[in-house]
Amino acid sequence: MSETFRKFLRTLPDFPADLPRFDPATAARNPVELFKQWLDEALDAGEQQPHAFSLATVSAGQQPSSRMLILKNIDGDGWHFATSRTSRKGQELDIVPQAAMNFYWASLGRQVRVAGPVVQLSAEASARDWAERPRADGSTNPNWQLYAVQPTEFEFWQGSNDGGHVRHRLGPDGAPEG
Numbered sequence: 001m002s003e004t005f006r007k008f009l010r011t012l013p014d015f016p017a018d019l020p021r022f023d024p025a026t027a028a029r030n031p032v033e034l035f036k037q038w039l040d041e042a043l044d045a046g047e048q049q050p051h052a053f054s055l056a057t058v059s060a061g062q063q064p065s066s067r068m069l070i071l072k073n074i075d076g077d078g079w080h081f082a083t084s085r086t087s088r089k090g091q092e093l094d095i096v097p098q099a100a101m102n103f104y105w106a107s108l109g110r111q112v113r114v115a116g117p118v119v120q121l122s123a124e125a126s127a128r129d130w131a132e133r134p135r136a137d138g139s140t141n142p143n144w145q146l147y148a149v150q151p152t153e154f155e156f157w158q159g160s161n162d163g164g165h166v167r168h169r170l171g172p173d174g175a176p177e178g
């Protein structure tokens, strides 16, 4: 059975035949600008929920966990997401306020990694996010919290069908890193 499954996995579709080329030398130097460009291109490529990402957090005992979330904004406070403070991730962020985001757009063979410390945004901003969510019903939720990742590192990754994958790593100010 496990051998059959192993072989089955080998047959699954890989990247699409046509992938964009990415040349870091001519890319936007500002990581937020580059991200917004890639997000637009993911939307144009037909990606459903291109603003969805995986958020990894870690427990006090160093057990990592990850789950999908929706990006709510990017501004001077950082990269916003919202969740309940009482959730597993909320509790983990109370103890270890660090996280890693991972966006993946399969149709373009692209991944963006963003990581750094996490801060809590204001009660007002959190309440507004709760009120503006899809299917809002006029209720309030005192546990709903808007957070922001304040990136210390970025990585823009472009897959290639010839194996020449491109990794473009940037520091917090957009300066290229090894």
Ligand SMILES: Cc1cc2nc3c(=O)[nH]c(=O)nc-3n(C[C@H](O)[C@H](O)[C@H](O)COP(=O)(O)O)c2cc1C
Residues within 6 Å of the ligand: 049, 052, 065, 066, 067, 068, 069, 070, 071, 081, 082, 083, 084, 087, 088, 089, 090
């Ligand atoms: C595409 C997608 C987007 C999601 N967006 C959110 C979100 O913005 N906020 C949220 O709290 N949960 C969201 N969820 C649910 C989370 O993945 C997760 O199940 C929930 O937040 C509990 O996670 P935790 O127990 O690790 O804290 C989303 C799930 C999916 C699949």
